[in-house]
Amino acid sequence: xxxxxxxxxxxxxxxxxxxxxxxxxxxxxxxxxxxxxxxxxxxxxxxxxxxxxxxxxxxxxxxxxxxxxxxxxxxxxxxxxxxxxxxxxxxxxxxxxxxxx
Numbered sequence: 089x090x091x092x093x094x095x096x097x098x099x100x101x102x103x104x105x106x107x108x109x110x111x112x113x114x115x116x117x118x119x120x121x122x123x124x125x126x127x128x129x130x131x132x133x134x135x136x137x138x139x140x141x142x143x144x145x146x147x148x149x150x151x152x153x154x155x156x157x158x159x160x161x162x163x164x165x166x167x168x169x170x171x172x173x174x175x176x177x178x179x180x181x182x183x184x185x186x187x188x189x
Contacts, residue, residue: 092128108132110148122148140168 092110099107108131112121115136125133125148132147139151153167 089124089128092124092130096129109134112136117149119149122146140171 096107096110108129110125110130110133112125112133112135115134117133117135122133130148132150134150134152137149137151138154140153141150145151153164155164
């Protein structure tokens with residue numbers, strides 16, 4: 089917990105802005121670490137679990153939409169504005185099958 093507090097304090101000092109968000113190292117987290125993040129003063133934290141955040145989500149265990157410069161703005165907007173990420177197509181192409189008679 090000391091590392092969470094110290095890094096938050098140092099970043100706040102460097103930026104001159106209160107630091108209230110946290111990204112778990114490698115996305116590894118659990119409810120215990122989320123509790124520590126909250127105690128250290130973070131109000132929001134993200135995991136590497138893919139998807140869009142919803143109002144009902146735990147604010148300290150939020151999923152995220154991946155941002156990759158190789159994919160472009162249109163792909164990001166598609167993932168952020170639709171249920172694409174919620175449906176679990178991460179990294180896989182959506183395929184359709186047309187059956188003929």
